[in-house]
């Protein structure tokens with residue numbers, strides 16, 4: 001393949017570009033800031049996100065969407081909050097045959113649309129979604145990683161797999177697009193739940209009980225929304241749920257820990273992307289819409305949205321466990 005594009009030159013977009021650049025002639029990495037694009041092109045380093053990692057020479061930073069018109073595949077690696085605006089801007093520039101790949105783990109509120117639903121609104125429904133236990137900071141270093149991809153169009157999944165597969169980066173194709181996307185959203189809420197408990201210094205037995213409950217409830221929610229509950233056993237389900245619920249590298253887990261310590265953070269002002277906080281109301285509404293109870297979602301909603309004292313919220317949660 002000659003050219004692929006990546007929109008969003010942040011942590012994940014830069015890592016995707018670094019991986020794809022091993023398999024294609026040229027990768028166009030689209031950024032919104034010209035100064036950073038110039039630095040990348042002049043030095044070979046994305047000094048804001050990865051100051052110590054040299055990017056491959058065939059990665060070209062761009063700020064003009066028009067340059068993406070010859071790309072066969074375009075990865076959308078901006079946060080979910082920027083997804084609609086990005087698609088709307090992109091619409092004028094690319095042709096219908098391009099394969100769009102969503103890598104964002106969020107959901108639009110209050111529409112409750114997945115990132116795939118948004119792509120359908122502006123383009124068509126043969127997009128590919130990618131998700132897994134994937135810290136971008138490891139991917140950019142070519143460390144061993146597996147991700148799931150799903151699409152209604154199997155050929156598109158195969159093309160994306162071909163472009164990203166390296167000795168270290170493996171991809172497994174599954175059929176369940178909506179299940180894969182929803183797993184990526186719910187794991188962020190579980191990462192926050194486990195972070196809150198860690199921040200409160202809740203004992204380990206209880207924390208892993210909550211993780212187990214989160215796994216079970218993810219299956220229920222995925223099934224209710226029309227996905228396949230067995231997707232939750234995949235890398236994008238179990239793998240990502242456990243990774244981000246237990247690792248301090250996860251931003252969602254870390255924000256949860258701060259809430260557990262009763263430190264309320266304005267993460268919007270910090271500029272740090274925390275998809276879980278933005279998804280809580282949407283997943284709460286989804287549970288209501290599909291008549292599905294989730295005591296973990298309720299716990300995070302109480303602490304983060306309603307500012308209930310973590311101790312009181314945890315007591316309520318524990319009363320509901322296996323009752």
Ligand SMILES: NC(=O)C1=CN([C@@H]2O[C@H](COP(=O)(O)OP(=O)(O)OC[C@H]3O[C@@H](n4cnc5c(N)ncnc54)[C@H](OP(=O)(O)O)[C@@H]3O)[C@@H](O)[C@H]2O)C=CC1
Nearest residue numbers: 008009010011012078079080082104105134135136273275
């Ligand atoms: N980081 C990770 O380990 C992983 C992240 N993801 C998902 O990928 C998505 C992106 O996260 P991540 O890369 O970490 O986030 P980062 O904050 O590292 O990067 C976000 C990128 O999107 C750009 N951006 C932000 N807002 C807008 C906007 N309104 N319009 C245009 N561009 C915008 C940023 O530009 P600028 O630099 O100018 O702010 C930056 O290039 C999230 O949904 C996340 O859940 C999935 C798997 C792993």
Ligand SMILES: O=C(CO)COP(=O)(O)O
Nearest residue numbers: 132133134135250251252
């Ligand atoms: O999704 C991720 C790893 O799979 C990244 O998690 P955080 O957004 O919580 O950092």
